[in-house]
Amino acid sequence: MIIDANTYIGHWPFRRLRYNTVEGLVKLMDRCGVDKAVCGSINSVFYKDCQEGNEELAEDVDEYPERIIPFATVNPAYVAWREDLERSVKDLGMKGLRIYPLYHNYSLADPRLGELLKEAAALRVPVEIPLRIVDVRQRHWMDVTRTLTLDEVAGLVKAYPENHFILLNGIGYEKTQFAEMKQNNYRIEISRLTVLLTKTIPRLIETLGASKLVFGTGMPFSYPEPALLKMELLEAGLEVKEAIYWRNLAEFLQ
Amino acid sequence: MRIDCHCHVARSFEGADWTNSDLVEAADRLGINLLCGSTPITHGMPTPDAVREANNVTLEAMGEYPDRIYGYCFINPGYLKASMEELERCILGEGMIGVKLYNQYFANEPVVFPFVEKSIEWGVPILIHAAHAMDEDTRRNQPRLSDGFHIAELARIYPEATLIEGHIGGGGDWEWSLKAIRRVPNVYLDTSGSVVDEGMIEKAVNMLGAQRVLFGTDCVMEGGVGKILGAELTDVERELVFWRNMKRLLELRKV
Numbered sequence: 001m002i003i004d005a006n007t008y009i010g011h012w013p014f015r016r017l018r019y020n021t022v023e024g025l026v027k028l029m030d031r032c033g034v035d036k037a038v039c040g041s042i043n044s045v046f047y048k049d050c051q052e053g054n055e056e057l058a059e060d061v062d063e064y065p066e067r068i069i070p071f072a073t074v075n076p077a078y079v080a081w082r083e084d085l086e087r088s089v090k091d092l093g094m095k096g097l098r099i100y101p102l103y104h105n106y107s108l109a110d111p112r113l114g115e116l117l118k119e120a121a122a123l124r125v126p127v128e129i130p131l132r133i134v135d136v137r138q139r140h141w142m143d144v145t146r147t148l149t150l151d152e153v154a155g156l157v158k159a160y161p162e163n164h165f166i167l168l169n170g171i172g173y174e175k176t177q178f179a180e181m182k183q184n185n186y187r188i189e190i191s192r193l194t195v196l197l198t199k200t201i202p203r204l205i206e207t208l209g210a211s212k213l214v215f216g217t218g219m220p221f222s223y224p225e226p227a228l229l230k231m232e233l234l235e236a237g238l239e240v241k242e243a244i245y246w247r248n249l250a251e252f253l254q
Numbered sequence: 255m256r257i258d259c260h261c262h263v264a265r266s267f268e269g270a271d272w273t274n275s276d277l278v279e280a281a282d283r284l285g286i287n288l289l290c291g292s293t294p295i296t297h298g299m300p301t302p303d304a305v306r307e308a309n310n311v312t313l314e315a316m317g318e319y320p321d322r323i324y325g326y327c328f329i330n331p332g333y334l335k336a337s338m339e340e341l342e343r344c345i346l347g348e349g350m351i352g353v354k355l356y357n358q359y360f361a362n363e364p365v366v367f368p369f370v371e372k373s374i375e376w377g378v379p380i381l382i383h384a385a386h387a388m389d390e391d392t393r394r395n396q397p398r399l400s401d402g403f404h405i406a407e408l409a410r411i412y413p414e415a416t417l418i419e420g421h422i423g424g425g426g427d428w429e430w431s432l433k434a435i436r437r438v439p440n441v442y443l444d445t446s447g448s449v450v451d452e453g454m455i456e457k458a459v460n461m462l463g464a465q466r467v468l469f470g471t472d473c474v475m476e477g478g479v480g481k482i483l484g485a486e487l488t489d490v491e492r493e494l495v496f497w498r499n500m501k502r503l504l505e506l507r508k509v
Contacts, residue, residue, distance in 0.1 A: 015429070018453050028452075032484075135449050137425030139388045192448070196280035196475040197272050222450045226480030233283055233476065 003036045003069075003246040004029070004224075005128070005189045006168045006216030009060060010042030010053065012133075014140035019220035022060040026067055032224040034217070036067055038128070038166075038249070040098040044073030045133070050104075051084040058092040069253065071096040071128055076116040077106040085116070089123050095253055096126040096166075102144045103133075108156045117160045126164040126252040129153060133169070134221060150176040157186045164252045168216060174203050182208065187248055189216035191226070195233045202234070210240040214249040255493075256286040257500040258478070260381060260420055260446040260470030263291040263315035263323060267473070274315045278322050280475045290500070291315060292326040292354040294383065297395070299358055302336035305329060309344050316348070324504075326354035326381055331365045341372060346509055352379040352418075361400040361417075362407040370412045377508035379416040381444070385426025386434075392425070401426060402434025402441075409438040416440060416503060421472050423447030423481070428454060432461045439466070442503070445495070446470030450477045455485035455495070464491040468500050 007029075009022050019028045020042070029037055039061065044053025054072045061068040072088030074081055074097050088094040097120055101108055120127050132147040139145065150170060154177045157165050165186040173179065173188055190213055193200040204213060215231065217224035231241060258281070264274045281289055293308040300308070305328060312325040327344035329337040344350040353373055359365050361382050373380050386401035387393050405419050419435060422428045424447035435441040443458055443466060458467050464487070471478030482495055 015451070016453075134451075135425050137385065137387050137389045137392055138427045138449065141388065145389070194474075194476060196283060197276055197473060198270070199272075218450075220452050223452050223481045223484035225484030226450050226477040229284075229476045229480040229483070 001242070001246045002034045002215060003038070003249050004034045004217050004219065005038050005166055005187070005214045005249050006130075006191055007037040007039045007219045008042045008221065009039055009057065010044070012042050012221070013046060014134075014143055017220050022064060022068060025220060026064060028219050028224060029067065032228055034224065036069055037219070038069045038071055038096065040071045040073055040128070045100050045103050048078070050075050050078065051087065054084065054088050054092065054094065058094070069096075070094050071098050073098045073100065074116060075100075075104040076112040077104055077110065081116065082119065085119055085123070089125055094125075096128060098128045098130065100130065102146065102148060108148075108152050114160075117163050121160070121162040126166055128166045128168055130168040131170040150178060154178055154181065157181070158183070161185050166214060166249070166252065169218060171200075174200055174207070179207055184211070186212070187214045187252060188212050189214050190230060190244065191216045191218045191222065193230070195230045201230065205236065205240065210236070210243050211248055213244045215245050255497040256284070256469060256479070257288045257290065257497040258286050258471050259290050259418065259468040259500045260444045261289050261291045261473050263293060263312050263325075265311050266291070266293045274318050274323065277473075278319055281322065284475055284479045286471075286479070287322070287497070288324060289322060290324045290326065290351060292328050292381070294328045294354055294356040295330075296356060299332055300330050302330075302333050302340065305337070305340060309340065312350070313344070313348055316350075325350040326352045328354040328356065329369065330358045331355065331369055332358060334368060337369065338372065341369065345376060345378060351504060351507065352381055354381050354383075356383045357396045357399045360398050361404040362411070366408065367411070370408065370415050373416070374412065374414045375508075377506045379418050379442070379503050381418040381420055383420045384431070385421070385424045386430040387426045402431035405441055406435045406438045409435070409441045413440055416442070416506065418442045418444055418468060420444055421447035421470065422454065422458060423449035423451070423474075423477070424472060425449060429457070432458055436461050442466050442468050442499070444468045444470035445482065446472035446474065446478055448472075448474045448477055450481045452484070455481055456487065459485070459487060459491055459495070464494040465499055467495045469496045
């Protein structure tokens with residue numbers, strides 16, 4: 001079983017994506033043997049009222065309840081976000097949240113985010129934080145100018161122990177305070193980590209344990225094959241691989 | 255068969271703690287037969303002594319793994335006489351396979367021309383560190399970072415030269431680069447770098463032709479191989495990208 005923690009559908013305004021419909025995503029998943037995928041709406045990143053993107057996402061994935069696990073994008077800096085959260089989780093059946101502080105123009109220290117996280121903890125839904133969507137070095141001139149830093153995200157993870165966080169598209173954890181953060185309220189998605197040469201995945205397993213890592217690809221922004229290749233090359237027992245492929249994430253989705 | 259046209263040997267990166275043995279082991283696990291590496295100095299205007307020292311690091315790696323690691327000779331084109339001597343030392347004397355240019359000058363600046371003429375005479379490729387960077391950090395830190403435009407201009411001045419635009423996945427606007435070099439047949443493109451954008455390889459092959467696209471990692475090992483495996487190419491195209499194109503370039507050498 002493979003669950004991908006890091007997929008998207010919708011329109012990305014700065015580059016033509018292939019496979020960015022639900023049918024396209026499922027086609028890619030079939031190609032590479034991914035059974036299920038956590039998926040968020042790209043449209044929600046850009047719509048002022050991101051709930052519209054959540055509604056689209058719910059409609060789009062309706063035919064694939066066994067394959068796609070929808071996560072709602074919630075913007076705590078926009079009016080009536082509590083209604084969006086409740087609607088997404090209770091009515092639309094979204095299994096978690098994604099937040100985009102840089103795109104939605106609030107800081108991780110914003111008290112409104114704190115309120116959202118408290119609500120998410122009460123609803124027992126995990127929160128995914130993409131540290132970036134694309135490489136800032138190739139940004140469109142209208143796109144955000146930076147990536148969330150691991151230190152600021154670490155501060156958030158520490159400050160909200162009741163929440164479950166899944167950190168997407170990050171790199172360099174082993175050089176930050178994450179290297180010593182043993183608490184069990186976060187997961188690190190592996191798409192930008194390595195097994196060979198710099199060996200960041202084996203190093204994180206050694207220091208933090210395999211329970212912190214979850215599989216992810218970044219489809220359809222990224223080819224899924226590099227992430228799959230890393231798992232194939234990882235020298236670890238079946239139990240560790242299964243934990244990364246799906247168990248660690250499933251624990252947060254229950 | 256796989257030939258990595260763009261990687262770096264141990265001690266090329268500041269802070270990297272891996273060895274050439276680790277590099278070859280990674281290559282083994284990914285089915286990479288040959289690694290074409292270099293040791294560029296990535297900041298400032300290195301002196302001839304510093305350049306020589308950097309190339310010695312590459313030579314050491316070549317000595318450790320003569321059948322697995324080939325070297326490019328890094329030069330700072332700002333030192334005409336010393337850099338020409340360094341090319342002679344490394345390519346004629348030590349068997350390096352090409353020239354590596356970094357960000358000391360734009361590729362189309364006249365200071366580069368004598369070295370391009372020498373590469374034509376010897377039939378060796380020039381691998382050029384490149385990106386159309388869109389972020390302030392890169393632009394500030396690498397004010398003379400070449401992109402497809404600069405390389406295409408150089409290629410038009412020297413149509414007999416074999417130029418390789420480095421790492422389409424190195425972080426810049428790769429769509430810019432593809433459009434810039436599309437109509438300049440003597441510019442090849444290497445696929446290396448950490449960016450594994452879905453569709454990137456197919457677009458490169460569609461726009462340039464599979465014969466002009468070369469597999470590389472830039473030491474991003476799984477990503478480098480994974481994106482070629484994931485790209486929707488024919489078997490023939492994939493073979494061209496993985497090794498046949500680079501093998502052909504290596505066979506063009508006259509020295």
